[in-house]
Amino acid sequence: MKLLELLSWGDNRLMARLAVAGALSGAGSAVLLGLVNTAAEEISDNGVDQVDWLLAGGFIALAIVYFLAEVYLLSNISTQIEQGIDKVRKKLLDQLAHADFAQLETFGQSRLFDSITQSTQVISQNSHMIGMSFRSLLLVIAVMIYVFWLSMLAFFLIILVIGLGVVVYLRMGKTLTAWFGKLHQVKTELFGKVADLFSGIKEVRMWSLRSNALYESFRINSLEKEQIGAETHSLTFRQMIMGMTAFYILLAVIVFIVPVYAENFSTTISKVSTAVLFMIGPISTVVQAMTVLGSAEQAAQRMVVLSKDLRAIKEPIVDDGTKLPDTFKSIAFEDVSFTYPNRDPRHGFVLGPISLAIKKGELIFVTGGNGAGKSTLIKLLTALYRPVSGTIRYDDIQLGTQNIASFRNKIATVFSDFHLFSDLHGIPEIDPEEANHWLNLFELSHVTGIRDGKFVTIALSAGQRKRLGLITAILEHRPVMVLDEWAADQDPQFRKKFYYEILPQIKARGTTIIAVTHDDHYFDAADRRLHLEGGTLHELDRNDPRGRI
Ligand SMILES: Nc1ncnc2c1ncn2[C@@H]1O[C@H](COP(=O)(O)OP(=O)(O)OP(=O)(O)O)[C@@H](O)[C@H]1O
Numbered sequence: 001m002k003l004l005e006l007l008s009w010g011d012n013r014l015m016a017r018l019a020v021a022g023a024l025s026g027a028g029s030a031v032l033l034g035l036v037n038t039a040a041e042e043i044s045d046n047g048v049d050q051v052d053w054l055l056a057g058g059f060i061a062l063a064i065v066y067f068l069a070e071v072y073l074l075s076n077i078s079t080q081i082e083q084g085i086d087k088v089r090k091k092l093l094d095q096l097a098h099a100d101f102a103q104l105e106t107f108g109q110s111r112l113f114d115s116i117t118q119s120t121q122v123i124s125q126n127s128h129m130i131g132m133s134f135r136s137l138l139l140v141i142a143v144m145i146y147v148f149w150l151s152m153l154a155f156f157l158i159i160l161v162i163g164l165g166v167v168v169y170l171r172m173g174k175t176l177t178a179w180f181g182k183l184h185q186v187k188t189e190l191f192g193k194v195a196d197l198f199s200g201i202k203e204v205r206m207w208s209l210r211s212n213a214l215y216e217s218f219r220i221n222s223l224e225k226e227q228i229g230a231e232t233h234s235l236t237f238r239q240m241i242m243g244m245t246a247f248y249i250l251l252a253v254i255v256f257i258v259p260v261y262a263e264n265f266s267t268t269i270s271k272v273s274t275a276v277l278f279m280i281g282p283i284s285t286v287v288q289a290m291t292v293l294g295s296a297e298q299a300a301q302r303m304v305v306l307s308k309d310l311r312a313i314k315e316p317i318v319d320d321g322t323k324l325p326d327t328f329k330s331i332a333f334e335d336v337s338f339t340y341p342n343r344d345p346r347h348g349f350v351l352g353p354i355s356l357a358i359k360k361g362e363l364i365f366v367t368g369g370n371g372a373g374k375s376t377l378i379k380l381l382t383a384l385y386r387p388v389s390g391t392i393r394y395d396d397i398q399l400g401t402q403n404i405a406s407f408r409n410k411i412a413t414v415f416s417d418f419h420l421f422s423d424l425h426g427i428p429e430i431d432p433e434e435a436n437h438w439l440n441l442f443e444l445s446h447v448t449g450i451r452d453g454k455f456v457t458i459a460l461s462a463g464q465r466k467r468l469g470l471i472t473a474i475l476e477h478r479p480v481m482v483l484d485e486w487a488a489d490q491d492p493q494f495r496k497k498f499y500y501e502i503l504p505q506i507k508a509r510g511t512t513i514i515a516v517t518h519d520d521h522y523f524d525a526a527d528r529r530l531h532l533e534g535g536t537l538h539e540l541d542r543n544d545p546r547g548r549i
Pocket residue numbers: 105340343349368369370371372373374375376377
């Protein structure tokens with residue numbers, strides 16, 4: 001069962017604890033039943049003249065064992081399960097953090113989001129049934145042992161009826177699992193549409209034809225979800241009712257059939273009937289649990305598969321504490337090439353092979369048309385992508401599994417799809433004078449500031465947020481800075497300031513800068529210009545007409 005496998009990632013003693021507490025609680029209540037029946041038999045045989053202290057004492061002792069086991073089982077199980085889920089969630093996040101970036105990009109956000117939030121919630125809401133059903137199952141087994149001792153015929157007939165019930169139930173369960181799968185799929189599609197609507201709300205508002213089409217597709221999806229949901233729930237109820245009906249058939253068998261074929265059964269009929277009645281609660285719990293746990297099991301299955309897939313794309317990093325020095329003379333590419341994984345070969349893109357040396361303190365522009373490979377080169381340079389062939393060297397040190405993390409720490413970035421954190425995470429001490437200098441230079445002092453290690457506000461225009469992204473990178477004081485089309489959303493005056501004032505100031509600190517740009521007016525601001533065409537790199541003169549209009 002994937003659910004138990006998943007939960008035992010968190011605590012491998014979970015199963016053992018469940019077994020001990022469940023066995024004590026189940027066996028305790030079965031023996032309690034035996035004691036009550038024995039006491040009732042004694043009373044019917046001998047009448048009541050005095051209290052049977054032995055039986056009463058045994059009853060009290062067993063009741064205490066049952067009580068303690070039950071309290072332990074029910075109160076600890078939820079904590080155990082929540083802890084298990086917490087560990088599973090952390091494990092998935094950890095695997096996510098250590099997955100190969102290029103492969104991870106092919107995963108799709110919704111799958112990751114679903115597993116880390118929705119599926120864990122399904123498990124969390126339903127998993128308490130694991131403990132309850134386990135306990136109930138053990139109780140049924142214990143009572144059945146008691147019934148066996150009372151009457152073998154009754155025992156086998158009960159087993160037969162329960163067996164038939166289980167066969168029908170499991171058949172229905174298979175169909176139900178398929179319906180739960182369909183329900184999950186249609187729900188995911190619906191969430192995808194809501195997310196689309198949310199991100200594209202401006203585009204939707206601005207065109208009624210698009211809005212109508214989207215609404216129609218949402219309506220169809222919602223109707224489908226309603227129909228599949230209704231069918232799934234009605235199947236669930238049918239399955240539960242079938243389980244309970246099997247139980248009543250069981251009772252009828254005991255009362256009407258067994259006495260006909262068993263000798264002296266009249267004395268044990270009341271005991272067996274009591275035992276069967278005693279099983280009504282546990283059996284209905286198991287029946288309910290099997291249904292509810294079906295969806296938790298599917299959620300667990302999705303998480304286990306995701307974890308397996310993430311493990312398969314784990315970045316081969318061996319963090320042995322290797323630290324590259326902050327100062328370097330050059331970063332060199334030797335015949336480095338890259339292709340995207342899982343890409344349709346008919347539309348293949350190959351970057352390289354590239355041989356190149358970037359010297360410390362240089363300001364390098366990377367130019368080229370759309371789709372030429374600039375961002376891909378940047379991701380190779382930042383070691384987010386690993387070369388398919390060739391080597392990258394930091395001075396004489398070849399980049400590899402043991403130093404890639406340290407290499408990344410040398411490079412501050414502002415990607416074209418950067419994320420701005422309001423907290424300046426990872427910058428322990430911020431010099432207020434330096435921060436103010438950059439905030440003034442970036443013309444942001446009147447709209448925001450830095451207080452207690454965070455920006456006062458980041459609710460700013462797109463261009464202003466990009467400026468904060470660059471200030472963050474500057475304050476990180478890393479030896480290399482990589483910028484991908486940083487100036488694309490800046491106004492013409494500020495663009496000029498960026499190329500002729502800001503970049504030279506950052507360079508003056510000794511920072512090596514590699515900036516992707518389309519701004520052909522400012523190519524002369526760079527020390528060197530690397531130009532890409534269809535994945536092939538050429539080093540061009542700054543005034544070379546290629547890439548200019
Ligand atoms: N995640 C991806 N998976 C598969 N192929 C990709 C991926 N990202 C980019 N590509 C392909 O790689 C090629 C280079 O893309 P890249 O983003 O490096 O271009 P670029 O020069 O930065 O373009 P632009 O100026 O438009 O940003 C393109 O042909 C593109 O289709």
